[in-house]
Amino acid sequence: MSDRAVIGILGGSGLYEMEDLEIIEEKSVDTPYGQPSDKYVAGMIHGTKVIFLSRHGLGHKYSATGVNYRANIFGFKKLGAEVIVSVNAVGSLREEYHPKDIFIPTQYIDLTKKRDNSFFPAIPAVHVEVADPFCKAISQILYETGKSLGAPIYMGGTYICIEGPSFSTRAESNLYRSWGADVIGMTAATEAKLSREAEICYSSISLVTDYDVWKDTAEEVTAEMILSNIASGVGTAKNIIRAAVPKIADIADCSCRHALQYALATSPAVIPQEVKEQLLPIYRKYLPEGDG
Numbered sequence: 001m002s003d004r005a006v007i008g009i010l011g012g013s014g015l016y017e018m019e020d021l022e023i024i025e026e027k028s029v030d031t032p033y034g035q036p037s038d039k040y041v042a043g044m045i046h047g048t049k050v051i052f053l054s055r056h057g058l059g060h061k062y063s064a065t066g067v068n069y070r071a072n073i074f075g076f077k078k079l080g081a082e083v084i085v086s087v088n089a090v091g092s093l094r095e096e097y098h099p100k101d102i103f104i105p106t107q108y109i110d111l112t113k114k115r116d117n118s119f120f121p122a123i124p125a126v127h128v129e130v131a132d133p134f135c136k137a138i139s140q141i142l143y144e145t146g147k148s149l150g151a152p153i154y155m156g157g158t159y160i161c162i163e164g165p166s167f168s169t170r171a172e173s174n175l176y177r178s179w180g181a182d183v184i185g186m187t188a189a190t191e192a193k194l195s196r197e198a199e200i201c202y203s204s205i206s207l208v209t210d211y212d213v214w215k216d217t218a219e220e221v222t223a224e225m226i227l228s229n230i231a232s233g234v235g236t237a238k239n240i241i242r243a244a245v246p247k248i249a250d251i252a253d254c255s256c257r258h259a260l261q262y263a264l265a266t267s268p269a270v271i272p273q274e275v276k277e278q279l280l281p282i283y284r285k286y287l288p289e290g291d292g
């Protein structure tokens with residue numbers, strides 16, 4: 001393998017494909033957790049290998065709760081991705097983050113309830129550190145690239161992740177603001193957590209579509225307006241990704257890619273063989289030689 005990182009791109013609402021990807025192959029990937037949302041599309045952008053996946057699948061099939069996050073992230077791992085750049089839509093909880101702005105979160109608050117958000121739910125016991133859950137190095141590149149392109153982009157702050165599918169009440173929206181949250185969405189916390197467990201660098205390009213319901217706006221927020229804001233943000237996000245991938249691929253190593261080094265509490269001797277085999281793509285390198 002070359003020392004240039006393979007980059008995964010996880011597209012969300014409005015970003016179902018990368019048009020200028022020189023496609024090499026499309027791959028269906030089986031995982032122990034079931035089927036990912038769609039086929040992975042591997043290709044090149046500016047000589048850099050990237051692997052694209054549509055989070056919600058063809059035709060936006062899966063809701064945020066219905067997405068099989070473990071399968072999606074595990075599939076990226078099996079295909080050799082060392083980085084995932086996620087694109088997702090968020091509501092703004094702050095006056096200063098306007099619709100069509102781009103926000104790169106550095107923290108999350110996870111309020112999801114109904115999804116599998118760990119590769120290690122029972123055996124073995126693995127406690128991964130997520131004090132800084134988004135990859136600092138990749139986020140910085142995305143931010144600087146966005147700035148250099150003149151995009152309305154901000155970095156630093158908290159993404160609150162709710163279960164959905166409904167949006168928030170005004171009381172909830174105001175509560176999240178009082179907690180210091182900056183944007184609200186339904187996907188990034190789950191993906192960031194799983195990516196850290198899979199030792200993949202994860203960063204989020206969050207597209208602000210509207211002010212969440214806390215703000216009394218004179219203008220009525222319509223679905224049409226939100227779709228138009230998403231379309232504008234997606235165009236900007238693609239430009240950022242195109243310009244950033246060669247720089248991201250140059251990051252040959254990162255602490256995210258060693259997140260499990262001290263995280264395994266269970267002795268490998270008592271981990272059932274079938275569990276070891278299931279998790280091999282994730283922690284093969286931590287097993288004693290010849291084990292698993």
Ligand SMILES: [Zn+2]
Nearest residue numbers: 135201254256
């Ligand atoms: Zn990283």
